[in-house]
Amino acid sequence: MxxxxxxxxxxxxxxxxxxxxxxxxxxxxxxxxxxxxxxxNWIGLLDMLINRNPKCTYPIAYYTQNCEDNPHIASLLIEEYNKYAWDNYRNGAFPEKLYEPNNHNSMFFKYEICRIFERIMENxxxxxxxxxxxxxxxxxxxxxxxxxxxxxxxxxxxxxxxxxxxxxxxxxxxxxxxxxxxxxxxxxxxxxxxxxxxxxxxxxxxxxxxxxxxxxxxxxxxxxxxxxxxxxxxxxxxxxxxxxxxxxxxxxxxxxxxxxxxxxxxxxxxxxxxxxxxxxxxxxxxxxxxxxxxxxxxxxxxxxxxDQGDVSSVNALQNLEDKVYNIVKSKSISDLKVDYLTMSHIEDEEALARVMGFQRTDDPEQGETRSVSVIGVGVMSDPEQIKLRFPFRLSDIAKQLELTHYNYVSQLIDKVKRQTGVNIKGTSNRYHFDVSVVETQPQHRYSADAVELLKKVLNGEVYSVYDESNNLVSPEYIEEQPQQLGMEI
CATH class of the missing domain: 3.40.50 (Rossmann fold)
Structure with a gap:
C-alpha cells in the first residue's frame, strides 16, 4: 500500500x-x-544555550513550565546572557566589540548561537x-x-x-x-x-x-x-x-x-x-x-x-536572466532590430533556447514516436502537430483567462467534472493531451477548445462538453453568477 x-x-x-x-x-x-x-531542534538549541551559561541555574524544564512559548524562553535567556556577559566583561567572556554601546543587549546570546552552529558546520x-x-x-x-x-x-x-x-x-x-x-x-x-x-x-x-x-x-x-x-x-x-x-x-x-x-x-x-x-x-x-x-x-x-533534468548551471541561468532584463530595460530598445519572422515561431522555452544559441544534450528526434487515438480528433503521431494543437499548460490557460493562479483552472476543470461527469483531464481528447513518454511523469497540455470551454464555465455561460464517446453532454445546472476566481487579488 x-x-x-x-x-x-x-x-x-x-x-x-x-x-x-x-x-x-x-x-x-x-x-x-x-x-x-x-x-x-528549537527547544534543543535553547537547552544547549542554558548549559553554556553558568548564570542559568535551572534546566530547560523550568523555562518550558513558566514560559508560554520558545520565543519567550529566548527572551529570558537574553537577559541571563546579558547579565553573565557584563559580570565577566573584564575576563573576556565575549569579544570586546560586543560590549560597544551601540550593540543590542541580545548580541551576547545570539553570538553564542552562532558559535554553536559554527561547531556543527565544522563536522x-x-x-x-x-x-x-x-x-x-x-x-x-x-x-x-x-x-x-x-x-x-x-x-x-x-x-x-x-x-x-x-x-x-x-x-x-x-x-x-x-x-x-x-x-x-x-x-x-x-x-x-x-x-x-x-x-x-x-x-x-x-x-x-x-x-x-x-x-x-x-x-x-x-x-x-x-x-x-x-x-x-x-x-x-x-x-x-x-x-x-x-x-x-x-x-x-x-x-x-x-x-x-x-x-x-x-x-x-x-x-x-x-x-x-x-x-x-x-x-x-x-x-x-x-x-x-x-x-x-x-x-x-x-x-x-x-529534478527537472537541467543541464545549465545556476550561474548560466542567472546570466541569461540578466541579459534578457538588460535588453528589455535598455534605453536603446527602440533601435533594436528583431527578426519578427523567427520570433513569431517561438512557442515555448525550448524554441527560445534554440534562438538564443542553447543546445539540447539529447536529440528529441531520436526518441520513439507513438500514435495516439485522440477522442474527437483522430490518430495523432506527429509531435509538432500535437504541440500545435495542444500548446497550453494550466498556467498558460490561467493567463488567457486573466486568473491570478493556475489552481483556479484546476477548479474549473473539477467543476466541469462535477456538473457533467466528464473529466477532460482523464483521457486524450479534443481538450487535453498528455505529451509525456513516461507514465509516471505526466505532462498535461490543453487546446484552444479547452480554453474556450473553461472561459464559458468561468463566466457562468451555457456550455456543453464532449464525453469519452464523443457525445455532447450538458451540465445538470448552470450557476447564475459567474465565478470570481482570484479576482479579488
Whole structure:
C-alpha cells in the first residue's frame, strides 16, 4: 500500500510542476538540518544555550513550565546572557566589540548561537556523509529559490552557486526574486544581528511579514512550493500559510495544488500503511488550508521527482536572466532590430533556447514516436502537430483567462467534472493531451477548445462538453453568477 501511495504522490507532484511551467521553490526548515547536520531542534538549541551559561541555574524544564512559548524562553535567556556577559566583561567572556554601546543587549546570546552552529558546520562533510547519495540528489536540483528559517549554512554548502540574501534584505533587495537565491528570512549564523529568535524579534518580524509575503507573492502564485523539514504545528509556517490562504483559497475544502507539505518519519514506514495524500492545517482566526501531503522516511524519491533534468548551471541561468532584463530595460530598445519572422515561431522555452544559441544534450528526434487515438480528433503521431494543437499548460490557460493562479483552472476543470461527469483531464481528447513518454511523469497540455470551454464555465455561460464517446453532454445546472476566481487579488 505504501509503495502505491508513494508512486501516486510522486506522479501528482510531477504533474503539478509541469502544469505550473515553472521551477519549484524549496521552503526548508529545521528538520532537514537535523537529518543532515545532526543539528538541534528549537527547544534543543535553547537547552544547549542554558548549559553554556553558568548564570542559568535551572534546566530547560523550568523555562518550558513558566514560559508560554520558545520565543519567550529566548527572551529570558537574553537577559541571563546579558547579565553573565557584563559580570565577566573584564575576563573576556565575549569579544570586546560586543560590549560597544551601540550593540543590542541580545548580541551576547545570539553570538553564542552562532558559535554553536559554527561547531556543527565544522563536522559537515559532503564527501563522507552517511547520507551522501541522498544529499547528492538534492544538490542536483535547480529550484527557482530556496527559502529557509534555519541559521546554519548547510544550504550554502549544498548549493554553492546560489546567492544568499539574509534577514531584512529579503524585503529590501531587488535581487531576492531572481533565480538561484537562498533567502534566509530568520537570519544566519554569520549575521547574528539578523537572527530572529526572541519574543521581541518575532514581534518585529510579524509586523513586516505582510511586506515579506507581498514580496514573495509571485512565488506563492506561480511556483510549486515544497515545505521540507517543518512540523504541521509550526507557528511560523502557519502564519505564512495564513497569508497564502487569503490569496489563493476560495474555500477551505479546496486543495491548494501548488503547496506540498513533506513530513519526515524518523522510523521506517510499514509497507501496509497508506498515509493521507492531503491534510487540513488549522491556522489562526479559525481558518484552515488544505495542502498536498506526503510522508517519507527517506528523500531519494522526492528529490528524483523534483529534478527537472537541467543541464545549465545556476550561474548560466542567472546570466541569461540578466541579459534578457538588460535588453528589455535598455534605453536603446527602440533601435533594436528583431527578426519578427523567427520570433513569431517561438512557442515555448525550448524554441527560445534554440534562438538564443542553447543546445539540447539529447536529440528529441531520436526518441520513439507513438500514435495516439485522440477522442474527437483522430490518430495523432506527429509531435509538432500535437504541440500545435495542444500548446497550453494550466498556467498558460490561467493567463488567457486573466486568473491570478493556475489552481483556479484546476477548479474549473473539477467543476466541469462535477456538473457533467466528464473529466477532460482523464483521457486524450479534443481538450487535453498528455505529451509525456513516461507514465509516471505526466505532462498535461490543453487546446484552444479547452480554453474556450473553461472561459464559458468561468463566466457562468451555457456550455456543453464532449464525453469519452464523443457525445455532447450538458451540465445538470448552470450557476447564475459567474465565478470570481482570484479576482479579488
Amino acid at each position: 505504501y509503495n502505491d501511495y508513494l508512486k501516486d504522490s510522486m506522479t501528482r507532484l510531477k504533474s503539478v510542476i509541469d502544469d505550473s511551467g515553472t521551477r519549484p521553490i524549496l521552503f526548508v526548515g529545521t528538520g532537514l538540518s537535523m537529518r543532515y547536520l545532526n543539528a538541534p 559537515f562533510n559532503l564527501d563522507d556523509h552517511p547520507l551522501s547519495e541522498e544529499i547528492e540528489l538534492l544538490k542536483e536540483l535547480k529550484p527557482h529559490a530556496i527559502i529557509t528559517t534555519n541559521y546554519d549554512k548547510m544550504l550554502e554548502k549544498i548549493f554553492p552557486e546560489h546567492s544568499v540574501t539574509v534577514g531584512q534584505q529579503v524585503i529590501k533587495s531587488k535581487e531576492s526574486l531572481r533565480i538561484g537565491q537562498i533567502l534566509k528570512i530568520h537570519g544566519c549564523m554569520d549575521r547574528p544581528e539578523e537572527i530572529v529568535i526572541s519574543k521581541e524579534d518575532y514581534e518585529v518580524f510579524h509586523k513586516k511579514q505582510k511586506y515579506l509575503t507581498a514580496k514573495l507573492l509571485t512565488y506563492f502564485m506561480e511556483h510549486p512550493i515544497i515545505f521540507l523539514g517543518y512540523s504541521l504545528s509550526d507557528s511560523n509556517i502557519k502564519k505564512i500559510l495564513l497569508d497564502i490562504a487569503e490569496m489563493v483559497c476560495e474555500s477551505p475544502e479546496e486543495i491548494v495544488d501548488n503547496i506540498w507539505f513533506v513530513e519526515w518519519s524518523r522510523d521506517p514506514i510499514p509497507t501496509e500503511y497508506k498515509p493521507p495524500s492531503d491534510k487540513y492545517i488549522a491556522l489562526d482566526d479559525g481558518k484552515s488550508i488544505r495542502t498536498n501531503y506526503v510522508l517519507l522516511h527517506t528523500f531519494e524519491e522526492l528529490f528524483k521527482n523534483l
